[in-house]
Amino acid sequence: MDTHPIDMTRSATNASAAAAVSVRGVSKNYGQVEALRDLSLDFPRGQLTSLLGPSGCGKTTLLKIIAGLLQPTEGEVEVNGKPVTGPGPDRAFVFQDFALLPWATVLRNVAFGLELRGVRISEREAIAEQYIRNVGLAGFEKSYPHELSGGMRQRVGLARALAVDSEVLLMDEPFSAVDEQTRRKFQEDLLGLVAGENKTFLFVTHSIEEAVYVSDQIAILLPRPSRVSEVIRPSGLRTRNVSDIRRDPEYLDIVDRIWASLRSYVE
């Protein structure tokens, strides 16, 4: 184990010192169903943390508790040291099923978060136009969601969350609706985003490869009732060129290791 490329000691100290979000002893019951049990996890500021785990283990539940959309049965969540009591402007959510307004144009959809926060129309549309360009949808400002492909809609949802300029971005399987090529393109863009914007990203995914590719930290959740079974910090990958990551021995190693610990639950 000495030669193992994963730096576990650094993670523990670093993470708690600079945590943008910390989850402490959170449990969540839906009636008889125990979704989360005593889950604790820190999300370091300015980094991307993936939540990886089998379907139905409570990843969405955890993300919604952090967003303030659900109340935990027990435990608490802190964002920048302040306990979460409900949704707030410091967090923005990217929904698994996009949650776009079908009767509104791309421009209004992207500006909608700002609209709800009372930003003037000229101002919010200028901001929205910029983010529409950033996610590669320039020229589609006047289109309606039903005129876009699944991947394009997903980018509208992403642009809307980016436009409100929150410190913490909560992304629930944001790349689930796109084909493999687009998905890889998005993953590269996401790495650029993490490097460029000084934001904390919480990223839910089913894909081991995706998690290892984009993450500074990977939290592996066990099946219900869910706790964090392991936190993995790929230490060397972030300094690599994006196109070389998938060939890196560390990348392959971590993918194997995660698969080894998850496969017992799949079988």
Added chain:
Amino acid sequence: MTAFGIRLPGMSSLILWGLFWEIIGRSGYTFFLPPLSEVIATFFSIVDTPAFQKALSETAQAFLAGVFSAVVIGIPTGILMGKNRLVDELLLPWVNIFLSAPLTALVPVLMVLFGFGMKSIIITTALFAVWIIILNARAGVMQINRSLTDMANSFGATPWAAFSKIYFWAALPEILGGVRIGVIRAVKGVIIGQLLISIVGFGALFELYSANFLMGHFWAVLIVLFALAFVLSEGLAALERRVSYYAAQR
């Protein structure tokens, strides 16, 4: 419709039925059914008489006031029921009872409560229309995607913003469907009101014509009424089609 390989314009079947009516009428089979041509001639002869104009305006006023109240009360109530469990449990049984109840039987009670005037007729009209509007608005709100509600909350939407910017629009296809059926029921309501409460408007004309066996006049007014109801319903259906592009994927 096509016949013998030729495309016929829409509504051709109406012409066929009109011809059938004409033939039966001319055969003198029953006094109850004068020929269609006579009915149409009667229509043009009465349409600009003061009696007809007065009936039309009285009916239109009661109808519009009734529909307006039903819409203004029904849509917010339905949305509230769809959003609030407590309100829903309190009101749903009543809405369901009144939806299927024979409302005509309530009209005498309304007369006692609200008198024999226009007010009772308007209330009757609204009472016929409002329940289905409530129920549809409720159904529309209840099918709203959970994510849209979460989205509104996550951006800190005020209850009013969530209502006016999201819930109303997301439920609009169902709401319009409810209003369309409500309007059709309101036509029933206004005529029943005019017949039972006070003999005014088209109700008075029906009463007058049938009592005097003026069947041409009777049918002329009836056709006007049917046509008005049909045009109203088609207009609302057209409005519904304009929002149907997003009804399928919300």
